[in-house]
Amino acid sequence: MKAVIAGGGVAGAASAIALARIGAEVTVVEAYEDPAGPVGSFLSLAANGLRGLGALGCLTQVQEVGFSVPLQRMWSGNGKMLGEVARGRPDGDPLHSVTLMRGDLVEVLREAAVRADARIVTGQRLAGVVDGADLVVGADGLWSGYRGELDATAAEPSYAGLYSVSGVSRGLARPSGTFNMVYGRRATFLYLPAPDGSIWWQAQVPSAQPPDLATIGIDELMTVFVADTHVLPIVRAAGAVLGSTLHHVVGPVSRHQDGRTVLVGDAAHPVGAGQGASMAIEDAVVLAQQLRKADSVAAGLRAYDHLRRTRTEKMVRMAAANTDAKIAGPLAARMRNLFMPLFFARAYPKATAWLYAYDPGTLPVTVR
Structure with a gap:
């Protein structure tokens, strides 16, 4: 065949x-x-x-x-x-x-x-x-x-009303081996502490209209999660976003x-x-x-x-x-x-x- x-x-x-x-x-x-x-x-x-x-x-x-x-x-x-x-x-x-x-x-x-x-x-x-x-x-x-x-x-x-932004943060002590999903006030945040001490994360943000992803950086995410004390230190410790995408269905x-x-x-x-x-x-x-x-x-x-x-x-x-x-x-x-x-x-x-x-x-x- x-x-x-x-x-x-x-x-x-x-x-x-x-x-x-x-x-x-x-x-x-x-x-x-x-x-x-x-x-x-x-x-x-x-x-x-x-x-x-x-x-x-x-x-x-x-x-x-x-x-x-x-x-x-x-x-x-x-x-x-x-x-x-x-x-x-x-x-x-x-x-x-x-x-x-x-x-x-x-x-x-x-x-x-x-x-x-x-x-x-x-x-x-x-x-x-x-x-x-x-x-x-x-x-x-x-x-x-x-x-x-x-x-x-x-x-x-078609656009699903959601976009995601990924990054890696360093300098924070978090135990590895756990996938964490945080339901924030305005968005969902996923993070996984890796064995090397870094934290891999992804923000999943609702938005009625698809944004220009090139304009979404750490400052914008800090605004999204401003009310979420569990998330802010991780976002703040990231130097830049590493990837972003629009979700589709x-x-x-x-x-x-x-x-x-x-x-x-x-x-x-x-x-x-x-x-x-x-x-x-x-x-x-x-x-x-x-x-x-x-x-x-x-x-x-x-x-x-x-x-x-x-x-x-x-x-x-x-x-x-x-x-x-x-x-x-x-x-x-x-x-x-x-x-x-x-x-x-x-x-x-x-x-x-x-x-x-x-x-x-x-x-x-x-x-x-």
Whole structure:
């Protein structure tokens, strides 16, 4: 089977590894010279994504370039702890969530893809490359061109009323191993103390209109979090912002495959909520499994679509609720801070067990 993958980010590189592991001849075509993403952007992999990396044979390498985050704590802006749970895993699961720079994850996956004999071409688009391919994988992200080809009615991504700004702060003593989410007066703030003593953070700020991100710096964030004493010292300790992005949402895609072309990762189901990379890795493993079992590419894609659709649609709904909570008004925020300490620690593990306990299974150890 000859497979061509559009996109060399997490979804594309993971798909390349998985397809090579079942004997496919794989070419990855990436429009950018460096698909690793901007400096300063980090992501977390929950237990479900880590089990997918285990199937790809990359778990140890990813754990080595990231750091373990076993706990998650929720805070109000004034420093009141609202709840504590296991981070990105069921209670008692020894597979701890890992946080790392997005570029480091892409690098590990691309190196593994090359070791599996996948061919990676950067700085080029797919024009002409798909000729003769048995399978075309649209792993080209949120602004996927293949989404529109498969579903002519698919809507374009729209601004979600939220933007994020990331940075790194130094000189503050904070214990590592905990993911912290702070519900501030005007915005949400995430931070993770790293083993080297730095603090990786991201501010997620509601805004009815998309701002000019070039104008958002430390001074502007200090204004956003002026009432949040738990956040201000971390923002103040950052010399500059390292990355920023507008959040977008995409309506459901009615068609994910046509018997030859298939969408994976954000091209099929942009989810956010800390699960984008994990879901893309799951997609890659399940896609390869179903193609290996089937007697044709078309049959394998139908089986893949059937297996993934229910889970990813549930994840999309969960992500939408997560976004809504971050752009809630002052009254909703006060109610959340009042009731979360009473219910969060008990309700959250039950509500997320379906997500974190998932195991996509295995792939062949040998490659072609």
